[in-house]
Amino acid sequence: MHSFRNDYMEGAHPCVLEALVRTNAEQHPGYTEDSRCAAARERIRRAIAQSDRAGALARAGVNPETLQVEFVAGGTMANLVSIATCLRPHECVIAAPDGHVNVHETGAIEACGHKVLVTADPDGLPSIAGIDAVMKEHEYGGNFHMVKPRLVYMSLATETGLVCTAAHLAELRAYADEHGLLLFIDGARLACGLASPRCDATLADVCAAADIFTIGGTKNGALFGEAIVIRNADAGREFRYVMKQKGAVCAKGRLLGVQFDALFGVTGAQAGVAEAEGDEPLYLSLGRHSVAAALKLRDVLASHGFDAFESDSSTNQQFLRLDNATAEAFARAFDADIIARPDDSSTVVRMTCSWATSEDDIAAVDEQLSRMGDNAGRTA
Amino acid sequence: MHSFRNDYMEGAHPCVLEALVRTNAEQHPGYTEDSRCAAARERIRRAIAQSDRAGALARAGVNPETLQVEFVAGGTMANLVSIATCLRPHECVIAAPDGHVNVHETGAIEACGHKVLVTADPDGLPSIAGIDAVMKEHEYGGNFHMVKPRLVYMSLATETGLVCTAAHLAELRAYADEHGLLLFIDGARLACGLASPRCDATLADVCAAADIFTIGGTKNGALFGEAIVIRNADAGREFRYVMKQKGAVCAKGRLLGVQFDALFGVTGAQAGVAEAEGDEPLYLSLGRHSVAAALKLRDVLASHGFDAFESDSSTNQQFLRLDNATAEAFARAFDADIIARPDDSSTVVRMTCSWATSEDDIAAVDEQLSRMGDNAGRTA
Amino acid sequence: MHSFRNDYMEGAHPCVLEALVRTNAEQHPGYTEDSRCAAARERIRRAIAQSDRAGALARAGVNPETLQVEFVAGGTMANLVSIATCLRPHECVIAAPDGHVNVHETGAIEACGHKVLVTADPDGLPSIAGIDAVMKEHEYGGNFHMVKPRLVYMSLATETGLVCTAAHLAELRAYADEHGLLLFIDGARLACGLASPRCDATLADVCAAADIFTIGGTKNGALFGEAIVIRNADAGREFRYVMKQKGAVCAKGRLLGVQFDALFGVTGAQAGVAEAEGDEPLYLSLGRHSVAAALKLRDVLASHGFDAFESDSSTNQQFLRLDNATAEAFARAFDADIIARPDDSSTVVRMTCSWATSEDDIAAVDEQLSRMGDNAGRTA
Amino acid sequence: MHSFRNDYMEGAHPCVLEALVRTNAEQHPGYTEDSRCAAARERIRRAIAQSDRAGALARAGVNPETLQVEFVAGGTMANLVSIATCLRPHECVIAAPDGHVNVHETGAIEACGHKVLVTADPDGLPSIAGIDAVMKEHEYGGNFHMVKPRLVYMSLATETGLVCTAAHLAELRAYADEHGLLLFIDGARLACGLASPRCDATLADVCAAADIFTIGGTKNGALFGEAIVIRNADAGREFRYVMKQKGAVCAKGRLLGVQFDALFGVTGAQAGVAEAEGDEPLYLSLGRHSVAAALKLRDVLASHGFDAFESDSSTNQQFLRLDNATAEAFARAFDADIIARPDDSSTVVRMTCSWATSEDDIAAVDEQLSRMGDNAGRTA
Known part of the structure; x- marks a missing residue:
């Protein structure tokens, strides 16, 4: 009997597994500094660019060719490295109460020194009103007796299956710009969020809105692995130092490159996915x-x-x-x-x-x- | 041309890869709570027990059947989770100057709050005299103006290819017991250390000496992954909380189970390794x-x-x-x-x-x- | 015009100031290892013993003569050192939403690596029901994907002027014992809490209930300084190492000793306080x-x-x-x-x-x- | 018999004590936001300006009137807050082996997450060659597998009584500028360093060289307290948040203001110090x-x-x-x-x-x- 327990019960999609087998004997330098990772990075950048139906990237001044893309083994790791890189000691995260970093990561963010403030939003998606109430309570960062809110954490698809629209992403970006906040989007289930009939946002919309976001492989066809896309180069500068410090640099980085190269280099149609649209990856x-x-x-x-x-x-x-x-x-x-x-x-x-x-x-x-x-x- | 740059240039040994392919479609619960991991744990315990030629385990009061075995994706992760679990805020690590945690992990231990004190040992292996000099300088933990030394970090095979003998392991254990220290052995290259003609120690000797040690897969046939063996249950209690907090719990934990099940369940002889001895794994x-x-x-x-x-x-x-x-x-x-x-x-x-x-x-x-x-x- | 802004507008009570002036030329060793601190410690222990009208100490098995007493300069420092000493990396604090450590200390606890979980209690005092709801949500510490609740933070007098009764203290202690929790009582305004007509608890009741509690001097007659009373020697072991590490060890520790010696060595009646009762300090x-x-x-x-x-x-x-x-x-x-x-x-x-x-x-x-x-x- | 054990055996210099007594009944707002602190800040700025015999401030582009001055209770606290404010997670400190932060502060810097790298300098003063050797070993910050050196820690007077000259300060500043380093000068014994017949540097020279430095009161006439002078506003931005988080904000901040106002507002001649020169404070x-x-x-x-x-x-x-x-x-x-x-x-x-x-x-x-x-x- 098929198990419906979660979306990480199986190994990898056959295309991904085949790529790992095919390239197994290749020799590559470590730490994601190999040609497979380079190819995967390029394919991800291209997928972002191609998904920009509404011109969100240009409006946001994003040149997709310059996006920094990093790879780590798992989702908690992707979240904590990204957030730890962005924040100074007194800065903190705003999240919805059931945000994954708030509840299900054993205090990973606090272990990096940062408080997670929660909004009153009941269903996992931080609203502008919810964020603003937290900001107001913290005097918009003007009271040194309290932590300084600095980064909004959200998922495109919430823990209860709701999704964020392109319009809401744009509002969050505007609010963040106005108030000196960063926006981090946890993409552990990004593909499902984007595929939701209720979600009109594309990969490009996510990229235009977020300072940093992740593209989850573990729950979507990879054996393991998450890509991290850093749009805000300043917030994410020297990212690989923090990755290494947190144990997130994969010695055989090529494994991640090979997998994401398959996930973004083969089209769904080529792989025989019935639901594939156009030449999407x-x-x-x-x-x-x-x-x-x-x-x-x-x-x-x-x-x-x-x-x-x-x-x-x-x-x-x-x-x-x-x-x-x-x-x-x-x-x-x-x-x-x-x-x-x-x-x-x-x-x-x-x-x-x-x-x-x-x-x-x-x-x-x-x-x-x-x-x-x-x-x-x-x-x- | 073959590259001699390092020992993580290739993918996995064919036996390991084959096991991953064979089990790919199986559905398993996450977080190393599956049957493949259970099997791998059991095989590792058995390999430790079988390698106990000299009765070190019994002398140390170790029942190999009760050893806790955990799996994480990489070596820096294995080191930092193990060490962070063991130490209170003011406690610190003693290592040789070129110990991996001291030099090549971007301050991962310090990022967990703990100082790394170095001995004067020139070649990577902490000597009793070297450790004792550090202990003396720190008044054997009796001066609260200084950090309290608590854990000795070492590798069985050093960064320059030297190895630790069974006798030295036993000395280190005795010194640790006498002075309230823990001994952690980084096994990123454990198999090569054990295989050195200069090393007379076995897996069991390592286990009898160390409070916690790792069995590196990444550099020895696995696609990726390290096993962590916790002999000192008190020092390592609630280990999985710290694993999760540091992003070290693998969602598809079965991947690690399958690999270590292959590495310890197949014998070298069966796999056709020319150098295999007896029925060793x-x-x-x-x-x-x-x-x-x-x-x-x-x-x-x-x-x-x-x-x-x-x-x-x-x-x-x-x-x-x-x-x-x-x-x-x-x-x-x-x-x-x-x-x-x-x-x-x-x-x-x-x-x-x-x-x-x-x-x-x-x-x-x-x-x-x-x-x-x-x-x-x-x-x- | 007198300012009613807060309770730390003035310097020290004249008796305290006089003691500082009188002892100014004395030479004392540093770090609270002097005779003035020894005297102050003794007086605090005696005050606790003498306030035990209901036999709470004996019932709790506390010998007041063996209580460890430490001194630090301020309240946030007292809180963070106490809590950091008690907790392992994955353990966390439970507090009411307006608990001082949750709101007004710029994430001091999180900066030590620990999450602060909040109850739903509206008025600053954690209730048994409120704590139990948090415990239940965290599976009573049995789910390693979440932080493990370990320490309840509370003040005897809340931020809004409510107080905790002796009966509630005893209930909290019983709940803590049953569920493996520690109880920390922030005594920044301890004297006012104890003096409230609504509070029937004494210093001894606080001591019998808490694993660690503080006796705030800054807001109650001292120039500056808080005493920390450690009843649970195991939870607070090696406390001074953590004090030093956090910058909380006062070089001229005698200053704290002199002040608390005055506050607990002179009676209120001797000092001419109209409201003094009996021979209370x-x-x-x-x-x-x-x-x-x-x-x-x-x-x-x-x-x-x-x-x-x-x-x-x-x-x-x-x-x-x-x-x-x-x-x-x-x-x-x-x-x-x-x-x-x-x-x-x-x-x-x-x-x-x-x-x-x-x-x-x-x-x-x-x-x-x-x-x-x-x-x-x-x-x- | 007079004790020669250390320089913090007594209370405060009579002038400082008198000021505390005189102002004791004044009501002031907390957290060093009072008029006494404002006055002390102004006097410190003026003392720096007036000591600039050689025009070092102008050469360095420093306007002494805009220097940020903060006050904390003790030396370890001053060091750790200053350093924690300046560094990102992967950045670290360079110090001489016997630097106070390296040996005698129980790992306070590491507890904030940062490694302390040591030079080979034998006598407490980091030399350019010593720093450069560490920088070279760390590839001048270009290798993400290692920590990134970012801040040089030194004292004007070392633990063994040596002092730094104006020329050496200028060299350190030039090296720091060239290599993207910050310079922090621990002034716990600043006054003695400046008074040494071997030291030709003035307060202004220290200020021109350091990004942040401290002016130690505890060991030089104050009851307690250290001033922190922040010349590099960017490195020290939002300093008070980190102060608060680390428990370093003094509720009765006025105590620090009153003391430093006395130490820098009275001249040595007025106070009858035989060794006083000119109208120095x-x-x-x-x-x-x-x-x-x-x-x-x-x-x-x-x-x-x-x-x-x-x-x-x-x-x-x-x-x-x-x-x-x-x-x-x-x-x-x-x-x-x-x-x-x-x-x-x-x-x-x-x-x-x-x-x-x-x-x-x-x-x-x-x-x-x-x-x-x-x-x-x-x-x-």
């Missing part, structure tokens, strides 16, 4: 596939009466409130992830699709639910 | 191969008159002092690594062998040197 | 004086119709909501501190009394308010 | 007095045959090598500080003079030595 197509699978799953669940969705998720994760017994049945049947118990009688489960979730896997859920019997008042 | 055989290749290379170099070796290295790295022009010729011909310029006219180059260095590669050096003409007074 | 009597002055001030304010108190404060700080114009008049007339603007038309001012606030100062407020005209609907 | 005269006393003491010691001085000290500390028995006699008789045991039979003692050391105190040493009998081969 495999990376974006895999996001489309994951999201399409999750929305199909959502329909299947609803068709069986399981429609008490905790959030109006349009990404690759779906959140369902169930009575406790049904939640356990889901956990057994689909390896659904139990993530909260809002009250004594109900449980929230998460079901996640990935590039590896097939139509058959969704069909199997449909079939299994038919066997289990439709929902009739079993959700809270 | 592939991991140890690959170290043997690397060292054998390097000693053969050393002979070849000497046979052409290049015998001004900077150190009496018995591991997989050889260090040669050359006049500047010859050094550049070596760099061009063999991709030898230029690592020091001790004076205006001479250069030290490093040539490193790995599991991937073949007999043909060494033969090609021989041939090339014949073409270049033997050395006649060209070394300093 | 001057330190406690000064708190009584400050609180008595503030409650008298509260009555005076109310008698003129200014009774929109923001909190039911029973300590030395009173908080009044005024319309903006009146608030500015108060700021001008009494140097009242403007601390919040809850909405466009109203302002909250704080008026603080100290050991130096005289009856005449309160009478002058009365007179001035008479001149200004009573309040008639001018408060929000 | 008391602060400088007290340094002169301390040094004069120490040099007189040195003569007295030598006249009794005790002339095995460990260093050619021209400041207020003298270092004598004695046989062990004599060293103990000195410790008993003069409270001399035992600071080293270079070999089994000899001991180094330190005798320190301060503003409080009188002619009688020196005469008493003379007399006591006469009673003890002159030295005859008792030194090593």
Whole structure:
């Protein structure tokens, strides 16, 4: 039975794995200073440029050819290195309460010395009003008895499946410029965010808005690895020193280059991804596939009466409130992830699709639910 | 032409790569909590137990079945997580001046808040006398105006190719016990250290001596990854919290499990490593191969008159002092690594062998040197 | 005109100043290792023992004669050294949202690497329910993807003038014991908390409850200085190393000894403090004086119709909501501190009394308010 | 018997104490934002300007009127706040091996995340050659596998009584400018350094050379306190945030203002210091007095045959090598500080003079030595 526990259950997409196998015997210098990484960097820059349908880069004065691109092994690492590079000792991060750096990284940012201030935004996306309330409380950085807010952390797709629009990205950028803030976008699930039907932003819009953002490979086809794109060269200067200090420089950096070269050098169409559009890179197509699978799953669940969705998720994760017994049945049947118990009688489960979730896997859920019997008042 | 620049130029040993390919489609839970990691942990424990020719484990009261084994992506990460877990704010590390954490990790230990004190030992291996001098200077931890020495950092094989014997390991352990110190052994090149003809210590001896030590995969057949063996459960308690905080927990932890399962589950003989002894795991055989290749290379170099070796290295790295022009010729011909310029006219180059260095590669050096003409007074 | 801005406007109480002058020419060794500090430590231990009306120390197994007492220059320093000494890298603090360490110390705790988690308690005092909700969210320390709660921070008197009772202290201690938590009590305004008519706890109750607590001198008669009482010797072991590392060891430590020797060696009655009870030390009597002055001030304010108190404060700080114009008049007339603007038309001012606030100062407020005209609907 | 243990045995110089007493009842706002601090800042700026005999400030483009001056309670605090403000995470300090921050501050700099690199300079003063060797080893900041040297730490007077000349200060500044380094001068004993007959530098020369330097009060007449002068506004920007975060902001900041106002507002002549020159501030005269006393003491010691001085000290500390028995006699008789045991039979003692050391105190040493009998081969 296919597991829907999360989007990092499998290894790599076959194209990525094939590239690793094909290049395995090559000798390359270390630390991402090799030709494979150079190629991957170039492909990422090109993908950003090509996605700029609305001219956001030019408006923001960004020359995509000069973007600095770095590679690290994992998401927490990408977040902490980026943020630690940007901040002076008394500066801090603003995030939504359920921002990943605030809750699920064991205080990684604080371990680098910086406080994480939270907005009152309930659903993971920092709003202008939420940020401004924090800024006001901290006197817009004018009171040395308090930390100085300096960097807004956000994800394009939140932990509950909401997404940020191009307009909201532009507003955040404008607010940041006005108030001397940096904007960091955690792209652990960037491809799914971009693929959401609710998200009209492109890679270029993200790049135009963020000072630094990441392109998550681990959850989108890579064996492991995240790319970090540094648009604000001053904020990210001497980035590799901090990478090294934090243990984030990969000795065999070529591994990351090879993977991102595959993800951005092959098109989704070439790789046979059904959802691929135009000549977009495999990376974006895999996001489309994951999201399409999750929305199909959502329909299947609803068709069986399981429609008490905790959030109006349009990404690759779906959140369902169930009575406790049904939640356990889901956990057994689909390896659904139990993530909260809002009250004594109900449980929230998460079901996640990935590039590896097939139509058959969704069909199997449909079939299994038919066997289990439709929902009739079993959700809270 | 084969590059002798370092021992992380290639991808993974074919056995490791094959295991990754074979298991790629499996679904596993994250964070090294999967069955592949469980298997790898078990194999590592067994390899330690089986290598205990001299009963060191029993003497030290170590039950190998209870050893905690963790996996992280890289060496700097393994070092900093291990050390940060062990130390309180005012405690510090003692290392030889050229200890990797002291010089080549961009202050990773200091970034965790801890000073690195250096002994006067010239060749990378902390001596009892060297450690004791530092301890004395710091009043054996009895002066609160100074940092309190708490952990000795060392590598089994030093940066210049020297190795630590079983007797020295035992002495260090005894000194540590007597003075309340912890002993951490950086095993980035553990396999080559163990394979050195000068080293009579086994994996079990290392385990009996160290509170925590690492088993480096990146430089010995893995695509990437280091195992961390925690013998002192108290010093390493709640290790995974610190791992997570430092970004060292691998989402697809199975990747590390699969690789170490291959390195310790297949024997060198099964994998066809010529130098394999008995039924030792592939991991140890690959170290043997690397060292054998390097000693053969050393002979070849000497046979052409290049015998001004900077150190009496018995591991997989050889260090040669050359006049500047010859050094550049070596760099061009063999991709030898230029690592020091001790004076205006001479250069030290490093040539490193790995599991991937073949007999043909060494033969090609021989041939090339014949073409270049033997050395006649060209070394300093 | 007397300023009511805060409780650190003046220098030292005359008895303290006199002691500093009298001992100025003495020669003493540094770093609080002198006889004056020894005397002060002894007097503090005795005051704790003598205040144990209810036998709390014996019940808690505390021998007051063995308490470790340290001295530092200021409150933020006392907090950060105490907390940094207690915590391992992944451990964190639980505090109420307006806890001083959470808001007004520029991220001092985070700069030591530790997250501050906040409860939902609205008024500065962490409740058992509030703490337990945080603990539950963090799986009682059982999820390594999140920080591990380890220390509860609280003040005996909150930032808004509420106080903690002996019963609540005992509950917090019991909860802490049950869940492996430490309890730290910030005593910057300890004397005022103890003197509050709402607080039935004594110095001994605080000591029996807290693992570490501070006795604030700066805001209660000293020129400067805080005593730190370490009841939990294990949590606070090697405390002076961390003090030194953070710059908290005073070279002329005798200054702190002399001051606390005066504050705890002279009785309030001897010093002529009108509010002194029995033979309590001057330190406690000064708190009584400050609180008595503030409650008298509260009555005076109310008698003129200014009774929109923001909190039911029973300590030395009173908080009044005024319309903006009146608030500015108060700021001008009494140097009242403007601390919040809850909405466009109203302002909250704080008026603080100290050991130096005289009856005449309160009478002058009365007179001035008479001149200004009573309040008639001018408060929000 | 007068103690020669160190220069912080007494309280404050009478003029400083008198100022504290005189202003004790004044009410002032906190955090050094009061009029006394403003006055002290102005006096320090003026003293710097007036000491500029050689036009160093103008040459360096420094307008003394715009210097930022901050006050903190102690020396370790002054050092760590200054250095932490200046450095990014991967940047580090260069110091001589016996630099105070390297040895005697319990790793305070490392606790802020920064490595301290040491030169090979034997006597506490970093030489250009010593710094350049460290810079070269670190590839002048061009190798991200190593820390990046960024700030040179030095004292005007070293731990062994040597001093830095105006010419050396200018050389250090020029080197720093050329290589992107900052220069921090620890002025814990600044007044004694300036008063040394071997030092031709003035306060202005120090200010022209350093990016940030401190003016130590604790060891030169103040009860406690150090002024920090920030010449490089960019390096020190938002300094007060870091001060607050590290617990260095004094609530009753006025205490520091009052003291430095006295030390720089009264002349040494007015205060009756015999060694005062011209209308120099008391602060400088007290340094002169301390040094004069120490040099007189040195003569007295030598006249009794005790002339095995460990260093050619021209400041207020003298270092004598004695046989062990004599060293103990000195410790008993003069409270001399035992600071080293270079070999089994000899001991180094330190005798320190301060503003409080009188002619009688020196005469008493003379007399006591006469009673003890002159030295005859008792030194090593």
